Structure formats: C-alpha cells, structure tokens
Amino acid sequence: MAKTSSSHYALKFHRTSTWTMFLVYVILLVSLPDSSQEDCHCQNGCTDFPGSPCPGTTCQPDWFGSYCQKRNIARGKSTSQSSELQGYGGPFPSDKAVDGSTDQTLQHGSCTHTGDTTSTGAWWRVDINTTLEIRRMRIYLRRQNTDRNMGLQVNVSDQLCYTLSADNRQQTVLNIDCGEALNGSSVKISVNGPYLTLCEVQIFQCSNGWFGDDCDKQCQCQNTTEVCDKETGNCRGGCAAGKHGPGCQQECNDGWFGSYCNKQCQCLTASEACNKETGHCSSGCAAGKQGPGCRQDCGQHHYGVNCSSTCGQCSGTSDCEKDDGTCTQGCQQGYSPPLCKMCAVHFYGPPCQGCGHCKDDSPCSVLNGTCLTGCKPGYEPPLCITACIPGRYGENCLHTCGHCQINGSCNAQTGRCERNCQPGYMGPLCIQECADYTYGINCSSVCSCLNQSEVCDKITGDCRTGHQSTTTAAAGASAAHQGQGYDDIRLIVVSCLLAISCVYAVITTATIYRIRRSMKILKAEQMQQYSTLQVRGESSVYDVIAERSVYANESIQRHGDQDPNKN
Structure with missing residues (x-):
C-alpha cells in the first residue's frame, strides 16, 4: 500500500514539474525582445519602424534625429578642464557639460566654468575612450557674456574641427560640422581668454546601420553584418541587391537587379521590370534562360521557355541554341534541320533510320517506313528492306523463279538464273521448255x-x-x-529470186508507163502541127508528119497485140 502511494505521488510530481517547465518556457519566449524593434529608439512607439520616422520625432534620452538613430556619445564620458571657478553659486565641474541638461543658465547649476584669471587659454575636454570618426557636434553656451567666446576652437584629438567667427560670437547654440569625419578619441574646446563656460556638449554619431547628416538613411550593404560608413553610407563589400549609387540608396533601373545593379533581367515579357533584388520575373524567364534573374543558360540538351524543351539529335557532341533549339553544327544522320527532331526525306522513325528500297526511289512513310509506291524488284513489302526469299523475284517479290539449276533460285531483281537451267528448260529465265x-x-x-x-x-x-x-x-x-542445212540454203535462194522478180516487175511497169505517156505527148504535138497545114501535098512537112503518124500507130498497135505471158 505504501509502495502504491509513493508511486502515485511520484507520478503527480512528474506531471507538475512538466507543466512548470512548459510555463517557464512560454514566459521566456514571450519575454524575448522583438529583433525587429531592438534598434528602435522612438519614444512614442515603433510600429512603423524603420519604414517611417518616429511619431512626433520624440526620441529616447540621448537619441536624436527623425528616426532617433543619432546618438550623443559624449553623455556621461570622462571630462576635464583647465580650471574651475570657485564661488558664485558653484561648483562648476567639467562633467556638468555631459550631464544631459541643456539649461544655459549658469545659476541653475548645469554648466561648467573655468576660473584661472592668470591663464591665457582656458580649455575643456571629453575623452571618448575609443577612436571614432567624429564630425558633428552641438555645443550649448552660457546665455550671458558671449564675448568671452571669441576665438573658440574645437579640436578632435589634435585636429582642428571648428573656429567660432566674430560674426557668430553672439550665438549660444553652436551646430558644428567639421566638414569631414576626423578620427579621434577626444574632443577639446578652448578659448583665448581665462573663462570658458559650457552648459552641454553633444557629440553625435549614427547607430550601426544608419548614416547621413541626420542619421536618417539606412545602410544597404550586401553583407548584412557590415557597418557602412556613417557619413557616406559606403559599403566596402558592395551594395545590397537592388541598390546602387552613393550610399547604395538608389534602386536599380528597370530591367536590372543585384548588387551594384549590374545584372540584367532576362524576363519572358521584355517590358517586365523584374524584382530588383532577386531578379525574379513574374512572367517567367526568357527562352533559353533559367535560375535567379533568369541569367543562367539552360542546361545541356535543353532549351526554350523554362528550359522545358529537349534538344534534337544534333551532330556529334554539339548542343543546340538555348533560345530556339537550332542545332548549329547540323543533325545526326537521318534527321532534318534545324531542330533535328523530325526525320529527313527517305528516313523514318524515331529513331530515324533509312527507308528501304522503295520503287522509283520515292520516300517512305515517315511514321512506319512503309513504301507507299511498292518495292523495287527484289525486295519484300511493306518496308522493302528484306530481299526476296529464294525462289521469288521482281516487284514486291510477286514472281516465282524459273527452273534454275541451283536450288531453284534466281536473281531477285531480274529473275535470271545465276547459272544454267535445269534439264528440259532454256532461256534467261529458264521457263521455256x-x-x-x-x-x-x-x-x-x-x-x-x-x-x-x-x-x-x-x-x-x-x-x-x-x-x-x-x-x-x-x-x-x-x-x-546436213538436211536441215540444205533446206536453209534452198529457202534463202527462193527468197532472193522472188525479191528479184518483184523488183523487175516494178521497173518494167514503170518503163511502159513512161513510154506511153511520151507517145501521147508526141502525138498531140504532131496533131497540132498537122492542123496548121491546108491540104495534103502543099508541104513536104505534111507528108513526113503523116508518114510518122502512120508508123507510130502501127508500132503501138503491134506492141499492144503481143501477149506478155508468151515471154
């Protein structure tokens, strides 16, 4: 029973401890400072810090400027002076000039005062304890006896920063600018006379990450841990992405980004202004580009928008153009330029391979290689790559070989038997008995x-x-x-005789025709001459013509009465 009770209490204690640790963790988490607000010194809240100045420009003690980033580093530092005035409501020690009060009435006890009347040069000094770049200060002088301030000088260590001119001797609040930042660890203020009264001395320096006359500009360094020059804003490691110019305060021009704005965007939409820090393009990268700012070329064998396309079959080890995929060194065999993705003429695929032996060298189907016009003699359809099987030949292997002596096979293109025919057959194809x-x-x-x-x-x-x-x-x-030889000779002789007879008949017929025609012409001429004579016997010509006429008629009559077959 005691053991059970002990276990119960132990379990209860364990649960209580667990809850206690959880509550402590939550409290610690809630109590951690907000890192985004830890550099804010606005008195009235930091809701919009650092996007806008502090509300009402009211800063926490020792902080100044519109963003409350200008700090008085002289406050509470070690001070000294050449002497101290005694009496007159004193004391007037040197530390009164760094107590944070800007009351300029000596009797109120917030000012220093030297009192060595034998001295010809009174001075006051504050030690910063570390070497800094010092340029801007504000000095609150006593309202009375301003003529004592004639020739007032301010030195940063041993370097002259400021001299009060005669024209400004009546001023009691001096806003001092050394003209340039001076490296030093102390500030000394002196006059030519024995009396120097200072009611407050403020030495300003921007907090880390801020610069400018009013410390109202943020550093824009590429290295976020770098403290830029508190006067110029210059970053030794370069400007932050998207910034350039003096103090890295200017945004990149449209189309440019990165540190020093020296990188040009490569957006798909040419008119788009990419992100000036990262170079990101809302429309995507231009064809052939990828990566931050779209400045990287597509990887090997890729191209196009978002590098989403694959290069074709470029020749050798060459890559394609990254924007449009053109193979600059040509295609592998069988592929068509410029992209080398489609098969060339007389090739099919992919992969692209040569067409078979298509009829008339016509292209085959680019999809499956089928010869659409059929095959050349000696090859089998549809691809026309395989030769005819033994025993077949011709277009599409449609014909059967003749009776060839060797295995019944013939030339696959012509059908001719390679050697002799089988017994009983003759001819080049061996199909004739x-x-x-x-x-x-x-x-x-x-x-x-x-x-x-x-x-x-x-x-x-x-x-x-x-x-x-x-x-x-x-x-x-x-x-x-021998008999067959004699028969051949007789046939030749008979043929020759028949040819000669035909030629003779043609010649004879032509000769007779010409003779008859000539006789008709002659007779006509004689009759014409005869008709011009008056009477028989008047002219010897008449008798001659008449006799010739009679003779011709008789000659023709005799020739016409002969039988040609008798010859």
Missing part, C-alpha cells in the same frame, strides 16, 4: 530415238521406242543437221 527433239541442260542435246519422228523426254532424253545405236544416231544426227 526445250524444242522438240532436244533435251538436257540448256537443251543442248539432240534426241536419238529409233523412231526419228518421236519426240524424246525433254529432261532425260528417254525414247519410248528405244535409242538408236551411237553410230546410227550420230549419222542420223549428222544427216539431220
């Missing part, structure tokens, strides 16, 4: 049957009636060949 009375390979053998009129087997030469003896067969063959 042997002529009667011949047989064997190329029909080169003559039958030798006992019955000479018998047609033997054209393959083997076998005869049903049996074969003649070798001598008889040879004689028969010789006689047959």
